[in-house]
Amino acid sequence: MVAMPEPSAPLSLRHRLAQNLRRLRLERQWSQEDLAERSGLHHNQISMIERARSSVGIDIVEKLMAALGVRASDLLD
Template sequence: MRGRVVRGRASVSFLVRPGRYYYYQSHHSYYPGCLVDLRPARSALRVDSARALALGLRRLRKERGWSQADLAEAADLSVRQVSAIEQQSRGVSLNSIDKLAAAFGLRPSELLAAGEARKRRSTAGDQLAGLLEGLTKRQQGHIIGAVREMRKLIPRRGR
């Protein structure tokens, strides 16, 4: 289904596909034709939680020097289940999360927090690269130039 919404001088064209909602700004935009996912935020939260669980699980498992088979045995799960959770290829039950947390001697919330801590440790460069992803070279140049100019205004330590 296609449609168009006009508000003042700006107009937004949209395209709706089954299960996915997209729109793009076609006029008066810095990024004409940019597709944006409008799926409910609920699904994004689920994806972030699954990613945090997978990252935390993998990190804790490797810190202990365990294979997926070792973890599966300690948590009383199958190797296939552990692999699927780490690869985020299917959902995970609360019962499985409890078993995995118990295998590490943690609470389920601590298991999720282990993955969140890894995400927070990303460098400023990684964050900037993520912001620039999908932009044209010209748009990237404008943003990098603006960051350089702002950096000149911030006093350096020890000066």
């Protein structure tokens, strides 16, 4: 299991992506499988990203943005 940073430490970009992706997915009441289908990714990849266990490239970020209908800043801020 990957340790989360201390609450006072700033979150890494990977952890911010993980938190924002999960929050946005849950706001839409989508399962990881739903998001995977909409983004063209595998549900295991969605799980790894949400747990901050996977480093993703810009192409994956673009697929997630399109599926969720959000801007990059919504995923990365």
